[in-house]
Amino acid sequence: MKTPLTFALAGNPNAGKTTLFNALTGARQHVGNYPGVTVERKSGIHTLPDGTNCNIVDLPGTYSLTAYSIEEVVARDFLVQERPDVVINIVDASNLERNLYLTIQLMELGVPLIIALNMMDVAHDRGIEIDPERLSALLGVPVVPIVARGGRGISNLMAEAHRLGQDTAVWRPLRVSYGEDLDSMLLQMEKVIEEHDLLTDTYSPRWLAMKYLENDSQIREKGARTSRQAATLLEGMAAEATRHHQVTLGTLPEALIADQRYGFIKSVLRQGVLSLRHDPDRLYTTDRIDQVLTNRLxxxxxxxxxxxxxxxxxxxxSELPVAWLEGFFGWMGDLAEAALPDGPLKSLIISGIIDGVGGVLGxxxxxxxxxxxxxxxxxxxxxxxxxxxxxxxxxxxxxxxxxxxxxxxxxxxxxxxxxxxxxxxxxxxxxxxxxxxxxxxxxxxxxxxxxxxxxxxxxxxxxxxxxxxxxxxxxxxxxxxxxxxxxxxxxxxxxxxxxxxxxxxxxxxTLRGLLIHTWERTWHYIKKAGTVILAISVILWAMMTYPGLPDQEEAEFAAQRESARSEYFASEDELAQRLGAIDRREAERSLELSLAGRIGRSLEGISRLAGFDWRTNIALVGGFAAKEVVISTLGTAYSLGEVGPEASESLATTLANDPAWNPVKALAMMVFVMFYAPCFVTVVCIAREAGSWKWGALAMGFNTVFAFAMAVLIYQVGMFLGLG
Amino acid sequence: MARVVLRRMAKNQRGVIAVVKVGGELGQRIREMGLVPGTRITVQGRAPLNDPVALRVMGGTLTLRNNEADYIEVEIQEEQR
Structure with missing residues (x-):
């Protein structure tokens, strides 16, 4: 049993890499992250004509293989560490010269390479004629013309890749000439590298030497960690080359290397590979559209x-599907309400889990x-x-x-x-x-x-x-x-x-591209954020519920209900109203005694500076679950029972009549709600997207302090001016 | 033939890059896109607030900010029509 072949797709952004990847793997894709970084790692399975499966890895789209961006480091680390059997370099034929810049770097690295010459149709329409065989002969690399969008040439490409992958791949780095001075310096550096056997199991000596000349931070670090002696020697030689070039030519070795690579590409293209039928500045549909869409006015x-x-x-x-989901989770809640006996388990299932899952899927x-x-x-x-x-x-x-x-x-x-x-x-x-x-x-x-x-x-x-x-x-x-x-x-x-x-x-x-794009990102959200959001939702529920009323107070509320039932009422409605009022007072008291309530109480000393009393504080703590919860929690805290965000007349009346509230406090509160800690779903997403929880923590901490400072400022200035 | 800084070029003006005077990441980004000595460019236009600038290079369109264009010097080609 042979291990399946691995093919890596490399290419510039916009060269059609994703289109080719989708065409090759269809729905059999897996999206993850490279370890420790937030760069997406996309891989998939493709079935070759002989029935065997192979792995396709879609590397991040880059123009170079330097250490300046994470994408480039990820791409080249993958190439040297995982050593794919074949690298398929997708190249935009209508923009050949620039696309070959990456190709040259891949060849210098030495990977087993095949060029997929994409968008031959676009190139033809633009009057660009390319001779693939000539290009292949001059570069010494197989070249297969394809049209990824139409699926043309892909089976040829994969057959060629398959053939190449079955050879025991020996890496044969290309040696581009960088002019006399640099070439001789490179040779000296290669010698040092070979003598010290510096990283030669991973990189070719010439490539390493070149990276020293290019000031590559990652390679320098690796080198210094492996052999300090060799690294010091090489760094000295690179510094010497830099000084020499600055003095004699007024340029840097890294600039010269890039210029020479383009020189190499230009000389290849001039040898009968590329011919132009039109003026390259001719305006195409795209340029005409741009004359309107990027017009100044x-x-x-x-x-x-x-x-x-x-x-x-x-x-x-999205309103309609959101409403369906809300309806569905409401229905689930009702179902649980009817089926389960009263108690903490029921409350956990309804308010913690069902609301939590609903929150994620909503x-x-x-x-x-x-x-x-x-x-x-x-x-x-x-x-x-x-x-x-x-x-x-x-x-x-x-x-x-x-x-x-x-x-x-x-x-x-x-x-x-x-x-x-x-x-x-x-x-x-x-x-x-x-x-x-x-x-x-x-x-x-x-x-x-x-x-x-x-x-x-x-x-x-x-x-x-x-x-x-x-x-x-x-x-x-x-x-x-x-x-x-x-x-x-x-x-x-x-x-x-x-x-x-x-x-x-x-x-x-293409619709297919759009759907794949949309789905994989959405699924990523459900998988990555979903579990955490559910957990936090349960924690928040517990904070607003526990420790709950002491037995003695619970008994008091029960006694009040009992006595209400024994009194005479003109109608059933009146009794229900009376009982409802008792329920609401109990909910208020229970919220006050909960962990969230205690936090709200204990913060009152500070929060008074912005005019917030303990009721407001609890509501703001609740707002961490979702900002609209501020209203319903405020409703409970004012003994109004459940107040929906859309039906808040009772709360409006209460606030209007409460002497503790005035326009200044309201403004302070609005500003605070706008700028304090984002809701926890956002915090989870920030942490996930930024790649570390410290960013989520920063968003919570900084925003809350900042918002509080603004609220205090508004309240104190407003009250001082007597606007309250 | 006159040599000017790319920032000073007018819309539709053509030229050949003479020198790129910057290293590090910016230098790398400029060069990897093909903005190296000897490349022909045409200024295609500028964004509504005059910055960044759009260039026509090797059949494609590139953008860069004015303060990045300051490092690029261009030999202007006279209009030949």
């Missing part, structure tokens, strides 16, 4: 319309619709244009043009949701910008904060509601941007990731 207007469309699509069309339609919408924008090529147009603004705050999507989805247009918003940051490739976005999207006014804001504005700012809500939306944007900047100047300090980026040609997304 029209561009931003159309972009706003498209983003608004995405938003409407996500939140409107977000699924939202996430699916959002990912579908984003997949359309991404696969069509429009997302890159959004980044292009918005970068100037977002770059000022240490963010990236692509950040705008995540903010909009999170509630940049009031009423979004931070959970899909956090997930939307996946479209950001640069780590620092991505984290700064991740940590600040929850400041936006999501759909769950709206009922709280709506209630308080209705009671305390009657007649000016629209104005107040609009100002609060602007405030959310301002705070998110400023805090992002603060993060980028402190914990996420560092230069911005370069914006050197491709604007890929517009393409019609």
């Amino acid at each position: 029209l561009g931003p207007v159309i972009m706003l319309a498209i983003l608004f469309g995405l938003y409407t699509f996500t939140f409107t069309y 977000f699924v339609p939202l996430i699916m619709f959002m990912f579908f919408g984003i997949a359309v924008l991404e696969d069509s090529g429009y997302l890159a244009r959004v980044a292009f147009m918005m970068d100037r603004v977002f770059h000022t705050f240490g963010l990236h043009g692509s950040s705008v999507m995540a903010y909009i989805v999170s509630g940049g247009i009031a009423g979004g949701c931070a959970v899909p918003g956090v997930m939307a940051t996946r479209t950001l490739k640069s780590r620092r910008e991505r984290l700064a976005t991740l940590l600040t999207v929850s400041f936006m006014n999501c759909g769950a904060k709206l009922p709280v804001l709506a209630l308080l504005t209705a009671v305390f700012f009657a007649g000016r509601q629209a104005m107040v809500m609009f100002l609060l939306t602007l405030l959310a944007w301002a705070v998110a941007m400023v805090v992002a900047k603060i993060y980028r100047l402190t914990v996420l300090k560092g230069p911005s990731t370069p914006f050197v980026m491709e604007l890929p040609p517009y393409r019609f997304p």
Whole structure:
């Protein structure tokens, strides 16, 4: 029994790698993460013509194999450590010169390579004629023309890969000439490497030497750990080469290496591989579309319309499935209500588990619709244009043009949701910008904060509601941007990731690609976040329930009910009302004595600074489960029983008549609700997406302190000015 | 033929890259996209707020920020029509 062959797919972003991967593996895919990093690891199974299965690993799309980005490190570590039998390098034929830059680096690494020359049809339409045989002869690598989207040439490609994979693969690194000076330096360095046997079981000596000249941080670290002596020698030689080149040529060895690689590519293409029928600057459909879509005046207007469309699509069309799910879990709750005897088990099942599972799955339609919408924008090529147009603004705050999507989805247009918003940051490739976005999207006014804001504005700012809500939306944007900047100047300090980026040609997304994209990301959410969310939901339930009433008080409430029943009432209704009032007082007292209640009480000393009493505190603790819970918990704390977010008249009346409440306190409360710890579902997603719980903890801690400071400021200044 | 910094180039102006004066990650990112000495470029346009700039390079479109374009010097080609 032979072990199945492993083929790795490597290529530039936008070269059609994902399309080929989907065509090869279909539904037999597995998406995970590379250990310790947040880069997606996609693998799948493909059946070869002879009936045997092989593994296909889709490496992250990159332009190089340097150590500057995690994607590149992941890709090259995979190649040297797991040594796939064949590397299929997918190359965009309509952009051959640039795509071959990665090919050269793969060849220098020495992997067994086959080139899949994709988009031959597009190249032909653009007047680019390529001679695959000539290219193959000059590079010494098999070249198979394919059209991944139409599925043409794929069986040829796999047959060729299969053949290549059966040879016992000996790695034969390509040796490109980098000019006399560098070549002789490389030879000297290779000697040192061979003498010390430095990492030669993993890398070829020449490749290592080159990485020393390129200042590659990962290789230098590895080298220093293996043999300090050899590393010091090599670093000295690299420094010498750098100095020499700077003095004589005014350039750096790394620059020279890149230039020479392109020189090599140009010389290959000039030897009858490539011929152009048209002027390369000729305008194609894509450029015509861009003349409108990235036009100075029209561009931003159309972009706003498209983003608004995405938003409407996500939140409107997901309403129905969300309602179905809510209905289903409500029905499950009723079922459990009827079937189980009263007691803590029943409460755990209904309020802890069913609500918890419902909470996890309730977000699924939202996430699916959002990912579908984003997949359309991404696969069509429009997302890159959004980044292009918005970068100037977002770059000022240490963010990236692509950040705008995540903010909009999170509630940049009031009423979004931070959970899909956090997930939307996946479209950001640069780590620092991505984290700064991740940590600040929850400041936006999501759909769950709206009922709280709506209630308080209705009671305390009657007649000016629209104005107040609009100002609060602007405030959310301002705070998110400023805090992002603060993060980028402190914990996420560092230069911005370069914006050197491709604007890929517009393409019609394929339905199959969209569905696979959407499903795999949604499934990732259910699997990764789901379990944690369920656990926390149960913990929160316990905090709001235990330790419960002491026996003596419980007996008192029972006695009150007993005496109420023995009294005379004019009607059944009146008795029910009386009993209901007792139930509500019991619920209030039980909440007050619960762990959450005790926390609320004990924080009262501090929270008074912002005007919050213990009832408000409990509600805010409850809001960690989901922001709209603030209202229902406040209802319970005021002995009003269950108050739904949509039917809160009784709470509104209570607050309006309560002398402890005034517009200043209401404003302080609204600002606090907007900016304090995100709900725990968001926190879990932040931790998952950022790759570490410390980021989730930071979002909770920093946001709460920040929100409290703002609330205190508003309350103290407001009360001082006598606005209360 | 005049040599100017890429930032100063006007829309639709053409030229050949003369030198890229930066190393490290930015230098790598600029070069891996094919912006190396000898490559022909055309300025395709600028974003609504004048930054970043879009270039036509080897049949594709690339973008980069103005402060990144500052490191690239270009030999301008006179308009020949």
